[in-house]
Amino acid sequence: xxxxxxxxxxxxxxxxxxxxxxxxxxxxxxxxxxATSLHELFAREPTRASALALDWNxxxxxxxxxxxxxxxxxxLLGAAEAANLPDxxxxxxx
Numbered sequence: 001x002x003x004x005x006x007x008x009x010x011x012x013x014x015x016x017x018x019x020x021x022x023x024x025x026x027x028x029x030x031x032x033x034x035a036t037s038l039h040e041l042f043a044r045e046p047t048r049a050s051a052l053a054l055d056w057n058x059x060x061x062x063x064x065x066x067x068x069x070x071x072x073x074x075x076l077l078g079a080a081e082a083a084n085l086p087d088x089x090x091x092x093x094x
Contacts, residue, residue: 022079029072038065045069 033041042048042064052064052073063073080086 022075022082025075026072026079029068029075033067033069033072036067038067041067041069 045051049062049064051070052062052068054061054063068076
């Protein structure tokens, strides 16, 4: 089973988010989206259902019905990379 294709990282294979910047970015997105309804998010982004779907091997993950947008998803994926999650997943998917 292959892990999602993220940029390689040189950190250890233990997932962690130690940099406050990623946590602060995610918290800022959460605050920004907290008062936004799903109806409003779908109205702003008509292609939301397909744009916020991720395919990985036989998995399809759809986050369109969550209070998340592409900017917040990018920040979340950035935090995953900073935490070295892709390498951790590769190591544990054996």
